[in-house]
Amino acid sequence: MPFSRTLSVVGCHAEGEVGDVITGGVLDVPGNTMYDKLVYFLNKRDNIRQLLLNEPRGRSSMNTNLILPPCDPRADAGFLIMESEEYAPMSGSNTICTTTVLLETGMIPMKEPITELTLDTAAGLVVVTAKCEAGKCKSVAFDNVPSFVFKLDYKLQVPGIGEVSVDIAWGGMMYVLVDAASVGLKVEAQYSTQLVDLGERIKRAVQSSYTPVHPENPRIKGVSILAFTEPLTIEDGCKVAVNTVVVSPGRFDRSPCGTGTCARMAVLHATGQLKEGEIFKHRSIIGTEFTSHIRGITKVGSYQAVLPTVAGRAWITSFKQIVLDSSDPFPEGFRVGDQWRMVPN
Numbered sequence: 222m223p224f225s226r227t228l229s230v231v232g233c234h235a236e237g238e239v240g241d242v243i244t245g246g247v248l249d250v251p252g253n254t255m256y257d258k259l260v261y262f263l264n265k266r267d268n269i270r271q272l273l274l275n276e277p278r279g280r281s282s283m284n285t286n287l288i289l290p291p292c293d294p295r296a297d298a299g300f301l302i303m304e305s306e307e308y309a310p311m312s313g314s315n316t317i318c319t320t321t322v323l324l325e326t327g328m329i330p331m332k333e334p335i336t337e338l339t340l341d342t343a344a345g346l347v348v349v350t351a352k353c354e355a356g357k358c359k360s361v362a363f364d365n366v367p368s369f370v371f372k373l374d375y376k377l378q379v380p381g382i383g384e385v386s387v388d389i390a391w392g393g394m395m396y397v398l399v400d401a402a403s404v405g406l407k408v409e410a411q412y413s414t415q416l417v418d419l420g421e422r423i424k425r426a427v428q429s430s431y432t433p434v435h436p437e438n439p440r441i442k443g444v445s446i447l448a449f450t451e452p453l454t455i456e457d458g459c460k461v462a463v464n465t466v467v468v469s470p471g472r473f474d475r476s477p478c479g480t481g482t483c484a485r486m487a488v489l490h491a492t493g494q495l496k497e498g499e500i501f502k503h504r505s506i507i508g509t510e511f512t513s514h515i516r517g518i519t520k521v522g523s524y525q526a527v528l529p530t531v532a533g534r535a536w537i538t539s540f541k542q543i544v545l546d547s548s549d550p551f552p553e554g555f556r557v558g559d560q561w562r563m564v565p566n
């Protein structure tokens with residue numbers, strides 16, 4: 222057999238954002254928490270992430286999730302989230318994809334009309350409620366980890382742009398949030414090149430001037446992702462906003478972004494624009510939507526935090542066997558500048 226690796230992968234997307242799920246071919250690794258396992262994969266098994274996300278098997282706009290046994294006995298399953306530049310501690314679109322795959326393939330029995338399960342993530346336990354009908358997950362709502370604001374209206378100098386004001390918040394990933402209009406842009410396809418370019422530059426400027434540290438897991442630190450926001454509007458009595466999240470190394474989240482939605486709700490609550498229980502619909506650049514609300518208020522360290530719940534839909538797209546031929550010259554794939562933003566070191 223010439224293959225040095227074979228992986229069973231279920232293709233999936235949540236509201237447009239690819240979140241494939243590895244269901245076989247990778248063994249568990251040591252760790253007392255899912256964050257320990259994340260660190261183990263980062264240091265010792267990162268070749269799997271590279272193989273699946275880089276070309277020729279992957280592409281710049283995708284993620285892959287790995288289902289593992291949970292570390293916390295209260296959870297039904299654990300999973301790790303692989304993105305192009307990092308292992309995200311949590312991810313909304315990937316939680317919706319992973320839940321859909323777990324239930325629609327029968328890895329966890331589906332109960333109709335509602336299946337509730339608990340997932341162990343590197344950011345903590347996440348309770349998921351799936352609406353199910355005729356073997357299909359019609360929608361998946363997840364109760365995300367507490368989300369909170371580090372900085373509001375934080376001003377910094379960005380080379381080539383000048384002074385920019387940003388908010389910095391945790392929503393399961395560390396976010397920079399920027400009002401698109403404040404840098405002369407709109408969240409519309411015609412501004413894509415500028416949004417990606419400015420987004421990456423602003424994020425790098427924040428990285429060199431301020432490092433948020435999660436008070437309960439100091440290994441989680443530093444911003445890694447950026448959301449461009451549009452103001453809240455009211456539609457049929459609901460609060461609605463468009464956003465786009467720039468995922469490193471420089472592409473849009475196709476979904477409204479679950480962790481970005483949680484970070485935005487933390488900012489909206491901190492600035493008095495969204496109350497506990499109010500519905501907040503968040504739209505992506507391709508027009509897809511997550512429906513969310515704040516289900517409670519808590520504290521994380523010294524930070525006032527919101528307990529966000531976000532719901533969206535996912536669809537299985539394929540059942541794949543990914544292989545690595547032992548003579549393949551690209552065991553960790555490759556990236557080319559026409560499809561991948563290449564940042565000079």
Ligand SMILES: O=C(O)[C@H]1NCC[C@@H]1O
Nearest residue numbers: 312313314478479480481
């Ligand atoms: O939904 C989310 O949270 C995300 N989607 C891809 C990038 C983020 O992890």
